[in-house]
Amino acid sequence: MKKISRLGRNVTIISVFICFFMTATFPIISGSQLEPTSTSFSGEAYHYFTYQEMTDLLHELEDDYPDILKLESLGYTYEGRSIWMVKLSDNVEENEDEPGVLIMGAHHGDEKPSFEAVLFFIQHMVHNYSKVNTDDDGDGQINEDPIDGVDNDEDGFTDEDPSEDRVREVINNTQIFCIPMVNPDGVEANTRKNRAPNYGPYGQSDEITSYGVDLNRNYGFRWFLPYLFKENYYFNWLTDDSSGIYRGERPFSEKESRAVKNFVETKDISISLSYHDYGEWMIFPWMHSSRWTPHERLFRSIGENMSRINKYELRIYGQYGTQEYLIPRFCGTIGSSENWLYARRNIIAYTMELCPHRAPSNPSIVYSACYRHVGVNLYVCERSWTVEEEKATSFKPTSFFNFL
Ligand SMILES: [Ca+2]
Ligand SMILES: [Ca+2]
Ligand SMILES: [Ca+2]
Ligand SMILES: [Ca+2]
Ligand SMILES: [Zn+2]
DSSP states (O other), X not given: OGGGGGGTHHHHHHHHHHHHHHHOSSOOOOTTTOOOOGGGOOSOOOOOOOHHHHHHHHHHHHHHOTTTEEEEEEEEOTTSOEEEEEEEOTTTTSOOSSOEEEEEEOSSTTOTHHHHHHHHHHHHHHHHHTSOOOOTTOSSOSSOBOSSSSOTTOSSOSSOBOOHHHHHHHHHHOEEEXXXXXXXXXXXXXXXXXXXXXXXXXXXXXXXXXXXXXGGGXXXXXXXXXXXXXXXXXXXXXXXXXXXXXXXXXXXXXXXXHHHHHHHTTSOOOEEEEEEESSSEEEOSOSSOSSOXXXXXXXXXXXXXXXXXXXXXXXXXXXXXSOXXXXXXXXSOSSOHHHHHHHHHOOEEEEEEESSSSSOOOHHHHHHHHHHHHHHHHHHXXXXXXXXXXXXXXXXXXXXXXXX
16 A cells, blocks of 8 residues: 555545545445535535656556556657556566456547546555455455455445455456546546547548547448448548547547557456446446447446446346337447447457446446446456456357448
């Protein structure tokens, strides 16, 4: 915990909870007890990491935990910021024969909890890796209530004694790749899109017409479909460079999405979570069609287990709620990272929409989202140990004519 002093106000929050642990007078907050609303909040606003604060933190963590944490720049943004990737694993310098998990935040720069949760997870992992098993809530039992969304010891508090052994197991047996800020320029400008200048929707103007591409529409999969189904895929917005979901001149036109692509293509990754905010729900491919992927059952199985931990809704296209709106055959999101990760790299990939509303200022809400998703991330790492076998056995091919 020695480096915690550099984390600004976040530290206060973390420290408060460490005190909770130590004094045992308060249990740790958890999803089930904590239902604050931003409207009732009047305290000091949560301080989200800036890009520079994150950069400093990651360098310090690498200095402090060189055996299990390795920092790498995947390339530069238009404004010259490094896109940082943090690898967590034992023998971290080596590419070991262990399953890979990819955890991303901030494809959209104005969705601040999405990087905060990843940075929180990284800190939880390194701080607990070498810690002896501890009775964090001082009830005389050790690790009796790990972060899994369940009040395991039925004392009325949920997840109040996280397991240090579990952190060690996960780090020793997984290669975890975290990209907390895919879009640091957008984070700094507090914009959804990145900050690269556009020269008309197809790059044919001599002058700058607008700024930014929606990185989560820029991944190259089924790029042609919006031409065929213009209404369904919001063609006019996708191809209007001033719109919030402008997808760019061509697939992977953006430095950030290309950095993710180039990186992923050099790794064996089994499962991926991409954090966004907001809404407290999760979705998985296909995101452009009600058609099931060949791994629908696996997607649901992992998604339902994550849902037990974070209490979020797993949105299953085609049967969500009372409405039929979800994705008639051709509709939905084209160019998401998840579609590409799954289609091209066979990665079981989810969008995670954190928090009840955009970038909350209530520290309890942010903390709660971060804490629960430590549990989600740990679960996903554990599941990655068997998931390649599951992918092979649960594969259910669709017919050729179904390929759209
Ligand atoms: Ca413990
Ligand atoms: Ca305990
Ligand atoms: Ca408990
Ligand atoms: Ca628990
Ligand atoms: Zn988003």
